[in-house]
Amino acid sequence: MTDLLTIRDTAISLKHPERVYINGEWVLPAGGSTLAVIDATTEEAFYRTAETTPADMDAAIAAARDAFDNSPWPFMEPVERAVYLRRIAERLRERAQEAATFWTRQTGPTFRMAVGSISRVPNLFEYYADVAETYPWATQDSPEFAAFGAVVNEPVGVVGAIVPWNTPLSLAAYKIAPALLAGCTVVVKAPPEAPGELWILAEIAEEVGLPAGVLNIVNGHRNVSEQLVRDPRVDKIAFTGSSQVGRQIASVAGARLSRYTLELGGKSAAVVLDDYDLATAAAAISQQECSINGQVCMSLTRVIVSQHRHDELVDALASTFGSVTVGDPFDPETQLGPLALAKQQQSVLGYIEQGVADGARLVTGGRRPAHLERGWFVEPTVFANVDNNSTLAQEELFGPVLSVIPAENEEHAVELANATQYGLNNAVFTDDVERAYQIARRLRSGTVGHNGFKTDTRMGFGGFKQSGVGREGGIQGIAPYLESKTVLLDGTPARFQ
Incomplete structure (x- = not known):
């Protein structure tokens, strides 16, 4: 491994740090503005990134809505979508050290810890890819008033994912991986203080051929987050952040009856x-x-x-x-x-x-x-x-x-x-x-x-009381991205025979 003390001097390798990823393309923000990302150790500017405007967020939501409503993505078999998850995992693994460098410079964790933690993120994508073959996407039942009955699990729709600056890549992966497997389309609102790792993820989405509009990644401040939460084209919000903001999101989502999961604060x-x-x-x-x-x-x-x-x-x-x-x-x-x-x-x-x-x-x-x-x-x-x-x-x-x-x-x-x-x-x-x-x-x-701090990505994670609503990770982490539908027919479809 390169001498750790020289890694900070390595030039950033993002292809389009001053653009946002919308509808499968890198586009300049509508306002033409950029933000300085500051190195937490030196207090100096690390690089500049795009500043998302309301117009950019509107475009990202429109792209995700169109991809869900008018593309084959939601109707593909889960095992077909799993292929993309595996490709993402492979490329993330190859770029783990690079992503760790961004994380360390932006947020301050030790580089050795950052490399170890980010190296586990691909495992999460692979875990959900494996689940594609075993999850009960459709379960036949014995209805009382029909010849055939089944409960099928379908994607909830357009997902707005909002993640904080402390661990943006892993927290985004907890949302993106199950959402994509379920057949949802996603708009990720990255933290403006630490977007680098998610820009890497956007580059990977482009490289692996993820269909246009399925995954859109922007950044921005509170105004665009609120826009994402309030937009009626967004079916579900997945948020990690403070309990104060979580309460506000729940209030807005409740008013328009949209779905939400909240992973909030703690005092453990x-x-x-x-x-x-x-x-x-x-x-x-x-x-x-x-x-x-x-x-x-x-x-x-x-x-x-x-x-x-x-x-x-x-x-x-x-x-x-x-x-x-x-x-x-x-x-x-x-x-x-x-x-x-x-x-x-x-x-x-x-x-x-x-x-x-x-x-x-x-x-x-x-x-x-x-x-x-x-x-x-x-x-x-x-x-x-x-x-x-x-x-x-x-x-x-x-x-x-x-x-x-x-x-x-x-x-x-x-x-x-x-x-x-x-x-x-x-x-x-x-x-x-x-x-x-x-x-x-x-x-x-x-x-x-x-006897210590323990967590496991293959098991559900979330909070009681004001620490959240719902669960991320494991089998439990798929359910928030699905809606169950009861289907009653006069005969048995071929796939169930």
């Missing part, structure tokens, strides 16, 4: 039971909090432990998380890179100030690293004796900040873990697998891991 808990080794727990929690520098909705930022073990766990976390190497994400020695945006750095530092003001004890970190003059860095931070009702414990920070919360006992620990508006992810740390399962069943979240 790591519940450390009394039988578990604290040094081991601290190492696991610290390691996962380095992932994308804490900019992960599933991050285990609330650490709940018995009162009599609180101080010992705080010391262990201060040792492990406090000693994390912060710096250039292309340096192989770095464990924690910068935050993605200047405003995100300011937000996280503001939450830290609020935590101190509210009475939590700042144990380590809490500032911009003194040795780094440029880049949107925040030191790995640990708070002790955090009140579970405080801002620090209740609001999503999206940064490298851990809050240790004392519990009276195991029952109280579960109560504290559930005492939040969110319900995306949790974890229970114990050597007893039976206790782990029992506690997991009581934790109100879409995912529960054992």
Whole structure:
């Protein structure tokens, strides 16, 4: 592999960074404007990208609508559409390092982590390609008032997919892969702060011959996102982002009875039971909090432990998380890179100030690293004796900040873990697998891991409460892109005989 420290100097290889991908073509944005994409480490412009206008979004929606209504795409057999998914996976695998470079420079995760994570994205496309042969697209039944009956699953229609800047490619893949397999057409609204990986995906869509209008990729700010959500030509919205925006989308979608799935924020808990080794727990929690520098909705930022073990766990976390190497994400020695945006750095530092003001004890970190003059860095931070009702414990920070919360006992620990508006992810740390399962069943979240942060693309992912509506990934991830239809006939079609 090329020396990691020289990769930042490699010229970008996007063919059309200042255009948008609509109806199978690269077109200049109607307004002719571009946006600067900033390197999170150097605070300098990385490249310029198109700025999508309402006219561009209108064209993208029109292309997707026409492709769904007037092309063979929705009526192809799923195994035929799966061929395109496999081609996309193959090309994504070939360009994984390139995509990882964009991700690291735009958002700040360490390059080694970015390469590993993006290398798994092709697996998701291949997973859904495999499902094409086993999913119950049509199921024969025994109707009471007809000679033949079947329930068939058909594509929901035009999908508007909106993804945030923290992990745009993988989050888009969770939406695009099942939507394409189902026979939907898609308009992806990429984040203007980090569009590079999705521009690579658009280039791949063109290379593999995906029919015009089936996949359209634009970027833009809130106005074009709202346009996509409100447009009656769009049948379904698939959104990943904040719970605040998710509520607004649900309100608009509800008013026009369009379909939607929402993967929203989290304030996840790591519940450390009394039988578990604290040094081991601290190492696991610290390691996962380095992932994308804490900019992960599933991050285990609330650490709940018995009162009599609180101080010992705080010391262990201060040792492990406090000693994390912060710096250039292309340096192989770095464990924690910068935050993605200047405003995100300011937000996280503001939450830290609020935590101190509210009475939590700042144990380590809490500032911009003194040795780094440029880049949107925040030191790995640990708070002790955090009140579970405080801002620090209740609001999503999206940064490298851990809050240790004392519990009276195991029952109280579960109560504290559930005492939040969110319900995306949790974890229970114990050597007893039976206790782990029992506690997991009581934790109100879409995912529960054992002895660490865990997720699996082949299983459904989503949240309880204000962490979302619906599921992505796995077999469950196909259903939101389908509508079921009951067909009753006077005879049996050949394909069912």
